[in-house]
Amino acid sequence: ETGVTQTPRHLVMGMTNKKSLKCEQHLGHNAMYWYKQSAKKPLELMFVYSLEERVENNSVPSRFSPECPNSSHLFLHLHTLQPEDSALYLCASSQGGTVNEQFFGPGTRLTVL
Amino acid sequence: AQSVAQPEDQVNVAEGNPLTVKCTYSVSGNPYLFWYVQYPNRGLQFLLKYITGDNLVKGSYGFEAEFNKSQTSFHLKKPSALVSDSALYFCAVRPQGYYGGATNKLIFGTGTLLAVQP
Numbered sequence: 001e002t003g004v005t006q007t008p009r010h011l012v013m014g015m016t017n018k019k020s021l022k023c024e025q026h027l028g029h030n031a032m033y034w035y036k037q038s039a040k041k042p043l044e045l046m047f048v049y050s051l052e053e054r055v056e057n058n059s060v061p062s063r064f065s066p067e068c069p070n071s072s073h074l075f076l077h078l079h080t081l082q083p084e085d086s087a088l089y090l091c092a093s094s095q096g097g098t099v100n101e102q103f104f105g106p107g108t109r110l111t112v113l
Numbered sequence: 114a115q116s117v118a119q120p121e122d123q124v125n126v127a128e129g130n131p132l133t134v135k136c137t138y139s140v141s142g143n144p145y146l147f148w149y150v151q152y153p154n155r156g157l158q159f160l161l162k163y164i165t166g167d168n169l170v171k172g173s174y175g176f177e178a179e180f181n182k183s184q185t186s187f188h189l190k191k192p193s194a195l196v197s198d199s200a201l202y203f204c205a206v207r208p209q210g211y212y213g214g215a216t217n218k219l220i221f222g223t224g225t226l227l228a229v230q231p
Contacts, residue, residue: 004156042117043157043203043221056218090156099145099164099207102219104156 002026004105006091012111015081021108023074023091029103031096032074034066037088037107049074050096081112115140117206119222126194127230134189134225136204146187147205147219148178157203163187174198194229201226 004025013019025032034046048056049068063085065077074091088109092102118137126132138144145164149157161172168180178189189202205219 006156040122040223042223045218048218092157099162101147101159101162102157103159104149106154106156 004091004093004103006089006105006108008108009106010109010111012113013078013081014113015083017081018077018079020078021076021089021091021110023076023105025072025074025091025093025103025105027093027095027103029093029095030071031094032068032071033092033094033102034074034076035090035092037090043090047076078110081110083112086110086112115206115220117204117220117222119202119204119225121225122223123226123228125228125230128196129193132191132194132198132227132229134202134204134227136187136189136222138185138187138204138206140206140220145207146178146180147207148172148176148187148189149203149205151201151203151224153200160189160202194227196229196231199227199229 007022011019031050033048036044036046045058046060047066052068052071063080067075088107090107091105094100094102116139120135124134147162148160150160151157160176161170161178163170163180171177176189176191178187180187201224203224204222207219
């Protein structure tokens with residue numbers, strides 16, 4: 001596989017469920033990102049990992065918990081979500097050091113019932 | 114506050130006509146500017162970026178963008194639109210010096226839906 005992959009592509013969960021989103025990048029990058037995309041809103045940066053250390057947490061509720069076990073993998077653990085958390089969750093990666101573009105995965109469409 | 118504005122929710126253009134998707138920014142210092150495109154059920158794809166130098170930047174699929182410092186704008190353009198260009202377009206900015214560690218944090222606009230009619 002090439003680029004940035006995300007699984008699952010679609011997820012429906014109840015408010016009491018626990019689930020995880022997975023992201024994998026095959027580009028050799030050293031930074032990874034989670035974004036939330038909702039209609040008619042700018043992309044919301046949720047978490048940033050650089051060299052496997054979290055460098056940014058943009059006031060995201062604790063019901064979202066990221067994990068970056070190595071430079072190629074990023075997870076977003078979900079528990080007790082709310083219906084307003086329904087959105088497209090995008091993962092991205094980039095190579096730091098210079099001004100490089102981010103490469104995005106296809107996203108996970110999350111619906112919270 | 115640092116921000117990016119895309120004033121048009123939707124742009125309609127006939128196939129073969131030139132297209133422009135507008136973007137203005139408000140940041141401190143010199144910005145690095147990006148355009149991304151998102152097709153249905155896909156993630157964002159990088160189109161082009163402005164770092165420094167020539168104000169006219171050429172990118173993928175025949176798109177180009179012009180950096181205008183005095184107007185704080187970075188409009189996306191294409192001389193002749195194709196139906197396949199129909200998608201959601203995002204402008205993004207990374208303010209100079211705005212980063213943590215090895216990251217390239219971006220501020221995104223709300224997106225502009227481009228609809229090209231045959």
